[in-house]
Amino acid sequence: GAVVSQHPSWVICKSGTSVKIECRSLDFQATTMFWYRQFPKQSLMLMATSNEGSKATYEQGVEKDKFLINHASLTLSTLTVTSAHPEDSSFYICSAGRMGSTGAFFGQGTRLTVV
Amino acid sequence: QKEVEQNSGPLSVPEGAIASLNCTYSDRGSQSFFWYRQYSGKSPELIMSIYSNGDKEDGRFTAQLNKASQYVSLLIRDSQPSDSATYLCAVKGGGATNKLIFGTGTLLAVQP
Numbered sequence: 001g002a003v004v005s006q007h008p009s010w011v012i013c014k015s016g017t018s019v020k021i022e023c024r025s026l027d028f029q030a031t032t033m034f035w036y037r038q039f040p041k042q043s044l045m046l047m048a049t050s051n052e053g054s055k056a057t058y059e060q061g062v063e064k065d066k067f068l069i070n071h072a073s074l075t076l077s078t079l080t081v082t083s084a085h086p087e088d089s090s091f092y093i094c095s096a097g098r099m100g101s102t103g104a105f106f107g108q109g110t111r112l113t114v115v
Numbered sequence: 116q117k118e119v120e121q122n123s124g125p126l127s128v129p130e131g132a133i134a135s136l137n138c139t140y141s142d143r144g145s146q147s148f149f150w151y152r153q154y155s156g157k158s159p160e161l162i163m164s165i166y167s168n169g170d171k172e173d174g175r176f177t178a179q180l181n182k183a184s185q186y187v188s189l190l191i192r193d194s195q196p197s198d199s200a201t202y203l204c205a206v207k208g209g210g211a212t213n214k215l216i217f218g219t220g221t222l223l224a225v226q227p
Binding site: 006034042043044046049091093095104105106107108109111 | 149156157158159160161203205214215216217218219220
């Protein structure tokens with residue numbers, strides 16, 4: 001299957017700082033990538049759709065100025081959590097699919113802890 | 116009404132039994148349906164995809180789709196303790212979007 005790599009797998013940061021998470025498609029080009037957030041014992045909630053070369057599309061209720069998404073190439077999308085607070089602590093997961101494929105493959109996820 | 120609904124469980128089955136996981140969805144225009152397995156602390160991994168009515172088998176897994184009833188299920192035969200995980204149903208809506216809508220997942224516990 002397609003390989004999607006996410007980095008870092010975990011990060012601890014101080015409240016008020018910013019954290020960048022990378023999502024790479026290793027063996028295919030992804031014009032679209034998706035960013036999800038998952039709180040404990042809850043399902044994946046789509047935060048935004050990352051579009052290569054254009055602005056991301058954010059889901060209702062997700063602050064675009066707080067969660068900055070950049071999709072500068074066909075193999076890399078980044079999510080930056082700005083001015084992180086403890087309530088931003090969560091499991092962040094990216095996904096991408098091959099062009100023409102509707103099945104999404106997920107990165108390993110990033111566990112963010114804000115202290 | 117939630118777009119994709121699953122019973123949260125836990126669903127407990129003995130080793131070797133058949134586990135049956137169910138999912139309903141609200142968008143009649145949905146065309147693609149997926150089952151993911153998620154172990155605790157890990158990201159989801161794709162198990163099965165199904166696009167047309169009927170059954171689709173892959174090893175011990177069988178996905179069943181009934182678009183008229185807006186129902187999709189996953190059967191796991193000869194359940195193993197290693198199958199214990201949360202199973203997420205995901206639906207791709209109608210139209211051009213590639214967004215997947217996930218259910219809340221069903222926790223499966225296979226008892227040795």
